[in-house]
Amino acid sequence: MAVLKVHGAVFSTASMRVFACLYEKDLDFQFVPIDMKAGQHKSETFLSLNPFGQVPALEVGDQKLFESRAITQYIAEEYADKGTQLTCPGKPLAPLLVWKEVEAHQFDPVASKLNWELVFKPMFGMTADPAVVEENEAKLGKVLDIYEARLAQSKYLACDCFTLADMHHLPNLHYLMGTPVKKLFDSRPHVSAWAANISSRPAWSKVVAMQKQ
């Protein structure tokens, strides 16, 4: 079986999305840290893996993949019989497809803006913009109202199993829960229970542990 090499960074949400998938699937992988501060993600070597110059990138055999959600989808399909299923076996296809897109297009843009302002800017010595935070908190609230209604009917977003649709939220969720935005999750009971549930998965704690090394 070809070696899986992940080029990324332990603090990068997109890299964490891929690590989560690898741990859920119980797959061995080589981690190649990319030093973003030193601009290594814009080096010729890295650009040959991902011409867009963004982490993560995955090498497996001759193949080079990038875009975290393409990588997780690839892992979930290639290694379908290893570890956690990550799809809804025996259930209709459509909800998984829909809720994966919801994470990518409704949750992630708003969550990313908030994490940029509240987590990463301070890390880089810059100041959060309160107007941007306020605007995006309002948007996130509306998204989470829809999640609350959905999770009142379904244990996980796509079906009654943990899938890629839930998993893709973990990195942004992890960071948001360390900011005042946590209140938006805590005040919605089904969202709160779901967030706590998926964040307590053993595979996810291994991803978080990578940041403590």
Added chain:
Amino acid sequence: MAVLKVHGAVLSTASMRVFACLYEKDLDFQFVPIDMKAGQHKSETFLSLNPFGQIPAVEVGDQKLFESRAITQYIAEEYADKGTQLTCPGKPLAPLFVWKEVEAHQFDPVASKLIWELVYKPMYGTTTDPAVVEENEAKLGKVLDIYEARLAQSKYLACDCFTLADMHHLPGLHYLMGTPVKKLFDSRPHVSAWAANISSRPAWSKVVAMQKQ
């Protein structure tokens, strides 16, 4: 076979993405126009199809789908043996996953901002912001440089067949080609040839014809 009902609007890029898929697959469908000007996409009826209040939404039997790229993926998989294949049969999975994500996360955000400024704002009688146009033209140029390199090696983005990865660009491309942004495509020979090729597909001309009715 269950009737496919598409709730959308002929000028909406996301709706056009779904129409393109249905025509490529040679599938009959019922089109239910949603009057955005009248706010119909925020009506209780429509929100029961897509709680995010965005078009398109598809009903097929009991199932309700939203997010255009979930809908196209559903159609491509459920109707795999009808019409155009839209995947890379017999080829590795990974490039299709990667290039679908590239359209969604690298091309679409930038293209959408330009289309908003140059196409929709004038339609609604508001003024284009030249700074936003300039910034996003520069970003789109960088994305298209990467496409140019890719299309020098591959007839279509994912492989040597037309797939969802190419198809998803058509609505954005269609609008951009009617603006000065066209020059960014024309000045890159492989991109230009690819754009002309995919835009000339019979299924796509049926989508464009819907706007003339």
